[in-house]
Amino acid sequence: MAQSHPQLHLVKHPLVDHLLTEARDTQTPPDRFAQLVGLISVILACEATRDLRLKPHRVQTPLTDFDGKQLAAPPTIVPILRAGLGIAHDMFQLIPGARMGHIGVYRDEKSLKPVNYYENLPTDAAAGPVFVVDPMLATGGSATAAVDLLLARQCTDIKLICLVAAPEGVDALNAKHPAVPVYAAALDRNLDSRGFIVPGLGDAGDRQFGTGA
Ligand code: PRP
DSSP, X not given: OOTTSTTEEEOOOHHHHHHHHHHHOXXXXXXXXXXXXXXXXXXXXXXXXXXXXXXXXEEEOSSSEEEEXXXXXXXXXXXXXXXXXXXXXXXXXXXXXXXXXXXXXXXXXXXXXXXXXXXXXXXXXXXXXXXXXXSEESSSHHHHHHHHHHHHTTOOOEEEEEEEEOHHHHHHHHHHOTTOOEEEEEEOSXXXXXXXXXXXXXXXXXXXXXXXX
16 A cells, blocks of 8 residues: 555556557557456456455355355446446456446536536445456545445445556545545656646547547
8 A cells, every 4th residue: 555645556467568558649549448448447447356255155066066256246347438348358357256337427528627518327336345447546526526426326345447547647536435436556756737647648538449540
């Protein structure tokens, strides 16, 4: 856990360092960028799901009974549209019984304030852990708006997974929602005057989907 950011869990792993460096590279094309987002997300998800509760589950192996385990409550993965979709896709395959909820928030390019435009969550999302996913935590406005919405839907066990975080975003989320841990592959230097993370990886939505300039 980073000392000056009490709720930040930086996931240190050689594969994360290698894959994230490739994602930062402007030479990386959209199809590979999207693949990298998914691969890094699986490693982050392994850390973020470490404390999921289990219940007993007996199965029959080809030889005998086996007293095994299964997840006690179905987790909900909530991508913030649209850049969060790449993380959500691979996490959905990793976590058995997971459901997917969607929250649409975009950042107004001038004010940098979040604008909510879509919500579709499982009706019982509050019954289990919720993982909000978005590659970038910049000003923190979008993540804070997503957590606001989930709390209003009675969700209490909420974690955020992102690829790169700016200190400003971590602090902003922590100030409003100190109980929400952040799992990230990197804590970058700062935000520039346009609210872009530096060094960052550019606009993760545009780079995954081949849109933008
Ligand atoms: C990006 C990103 C986050 C948000 C981060 O989304 O995916 O959702 O900005 O910025 P913040 O922490 O300052 O709120 P964007 O608005 O570009 O929308 P998109 O995912 O549809 O591309």
